[in-house]
Amino acid sequence: MLRRIAHLDMDAFFASVELLRYPQLKGLPVVIGGGRRTVDEALLAAQGERALRFIPVADFPLLKDYVGRGVITTATYAARQFGVGSAMGMMKAANLCPQAIVLPVDFDEIRNYSRLFKSTITEIAPLMQDRGVDEVYIDFTEVPGGQREGGQVLARLIQKSIFDKTGLTCSIGVAPNKLLAKMASEFQKPKGISIVHEADLQALVWPLACRKINGIGPKADEKLARLNIHTIGELAAQDPAFLIAHFGKATGAWMHEIAWGRDDRPVVTESEPVSMSRETTFDRDLHAVRDKAELGAIFTRLCEQVAGDLQRKGYVAKTIGIKLRYDDFKSVTRDQTLEQFTADTKSIRKIAGLCLKRVPLDKRLRLLGVRAATLVKAGEEPIYEQNRALLQSGRVQTVTESTATDQLF
DNA sequence: TCTGGGGTCCTAGGACCC
DNA sequence: TCTGGGGTCCTAGGACCC
Numbered sequence: 001m002l003r004r005i006a007h008l009d010m011d012a013f014f015a016s017v018e019l020l021r022y023p024q025l026k027g028l029p030v031v032i033g034g035g036r037r038t039v040d041e042a043l044l045a046a047q048g049e050r051a052l053r054f055i056p057v058a059d060f061p062l063l064k065d066y067v068g069r070g071v072i073t074t075a076t077y078a079a080r081q082f083g084v085g086s087a088m089g090m091m092k093a094a095n096l097c098p099q100a101i102v103l104p105v106d107f108d109e110i111r112n113y114s115r116l117f118k119s120t121i122t123e124i125a126p127l128m129q130d131r132g133v134d135e136v137y138i139d140f141t142e143v144p145g146g147q148r149e150g151g152q153v154l155a156r157l158i159q160k161s162i163f164d165k166t167g168l169t170c171s172i173g174v175a176p177n178k179l180l181a182k183m184a185s186e187f188q189k190p191k192g193i194s195i196v197h198e199a200d201l202q203a204l205v206w207p208l209a210c211r212k213i214n215g216i217g218p219k220a221d222e223k224l225a226r227l228n229i230h231t232i233g234e235l236a237a238q239d240p241a242f243l244i245a246h247f248g249k250a251t252g253a254w255m256h257e258i259a260w261g262r263d264d265r266p267v268v269t270e271s272e273p274v275s276m277s278r279e280t281t282f283d284r285d286l287h288a289v290r291d292k293a294e295l296g297a298i299f300t301r302l303c304e305q306v307a308g309d310l311q312r313k314g315y316v317a318k319t320i321g322i323k324l325r326y327d328d329f330k331s332v333t334r335d336q337t338l339e340q341f342t343a344d345t346k347s348i349r350k351i352a353g354l355c356l357k358r359v360p361l362d363k364r365l366r367l368l369g370v371r372a373a374t375l376v377k378a379g380e381e382p383i384y385e386q387n388r389a390l391l392q393s394g395r396v397q398t399v400t401e402s403t404a405t406d407q408l409f
Numbered sequence: 410t411c412t413g414g415g416g417t418c419c420t421a422g423g424a425c426c427c
Numbered sequence: 428t429c430t431g432g433g434g435t436c437c438t439a440g441g442a443c444c445c
Contacts, residue, residue, distance in 0.1 A: 069413080089412050091410035092411065092412085250419080274417065275416070275417085276416090277415065280413090281414085367413090367414095
């Protein structure tokens, strides 16, 4: 039986969820921004959920009045007309479309709708892989009707079921594998269904820019452009040895396979987390000495959050790390592996504090983060690790060096 | 007017072991 | 005294994705 893989992408997910609440904003440029609050939520809340749909459009906050360092998470299609798009800084977006309405991200609401559309899918097609809150891969191969019209029939059914349950629209691509399905879901947006067969490779995929390949980002794209390779077709025409020479064994070989539409990665329904982290960008850059009280409080809160996340999800970690971003946007990380697994706030705080001491704190800080890695399920810690760690205890470092910030953390 | 927060995966060098 | 690889773990940084 021919493999049929679907990629489903919710249309402007964050914005569409807000439009369900505020239907009076339909058709207007709206952006959803992470970070700082811009809506007077107290005012909105005071009017009650039912009254939300009657708030006059003129009462919504505009992008031109936005103050803060956030980026755009999602823009409605009306806002995209102005060149505004996700990951764009708010201030830049405000210049392009000052009249756009800004709403903050409501994570609880997003999670609820995410669960709802995913459970709608698995009731129809159980082999589904999560790709974040608004995307999934679905294996159509063995689903009854999954092969009809190349997957078109099942895709339509899923689209309609999601709309009936949530009021939200999505776009679906169905293809012989994940890579092509992912590209296909972009072909017709919003509310589109695109079917790609192996034979369509040359006509539909080769004319596309290399950047359209999931896994080729700005850096790789730039390097390809320098080699005069712009389209996927041009990439396919390269000798694999040439690509390997420029991009390394793994990446070079991968690029060649991908350009020929070959990808045998399975749809994976379950996976274990690798790390859990919390980070925050400050409202203003902070100085390690002058703002030490504030920094210390934030640092402790991040540790508490990471510990809380581990405990709530039932994991313990053996590596604790920190991340810093300076005012010049350069970041550094430090981490330390423990002798024992932990999810304890105090232990995490202590190790994170040691990591912080290994980093220069002379420049202003923009961001601070705490990360837990090398995770296992709580209660499944391998015992032998402790003995190994003891043998290697020369690694566990004690910090004696005195710095201006020594007493800080 | 700069650039969020949560992740995964890869690379590369050094330590250490066999 | 000098010289091997292979394998694993740890750390730091970076590319990329949603």
